[in-house]
Amino acid sequence: MSENPSSTPARKGIMLPGVAAIALYMLMMAMLNAFGAIRGMFRTPAANYSVLAVCTLLAIGVFGLLRMRRWGWALVLGGAVFLALGDALFFKMTHAPFFAVRAFLEMIFFLYLVRTEVRERMR
Numbered sequence: 001m002s003e004n005p006s007s008t009p010a011r012k013g014i015m016l017p018g019v020a021a022i023a024l025y026m027l028m029m030a031m032l033n034a035f036g037a038i039r040g041m042f043r044t045p046a047a048n049y050s051v052l053a054v055c056t057l058l059a060i061g062v063f064g065l066l067r068m069r070r071w072g073w074a075l076v077l078g079g080a081v082f083l084a085l086g087d088a089l090f091f092k093m094t095h096a097p098f099f100a101v102r103a104f105l106e107m108i109f110f111l112y113l114v115r116t117e118v119r120e121r122m123r
Contacts, residue, residue: 012123013068022109023062026076030058070122080110
């Protein structure tokens with residue numbers, strides 16, 4: 001007789017498949033935005049430096065998340081919200097549906113990461 005998956009205790013340090021996919025997506029977004037900031041794609045130098053700093057923190061958080069550390073989880077969680085809000089702002093300014101889809105996807109990632117099952121597996 002099989003047990004209910006919700007009644008079994010979560011094993012710490014065991015990664016769920018969704019966490020790995022979110023980490024890859026966030027790493028890709030951090031790299032793309034960092035390269036854009038280095039090339040000066042944002043309006044002001046202050047914006048370029050702030051985007052570069054946030055992307056650096058997000059990349060560090062991704063590597064912590066891949067090691068199943070709680071601090072990495074927290075940085076990626078904040079990065080997901082930050083990227084979603086930024087994409088929502090770009091959608092409001094440009095009315096390009098691409099940014100709305102990306103903001104929706106990043107909010108889905110946020111909601112996945114705050115699940116109890118994911119939090120319990122962090123060390």
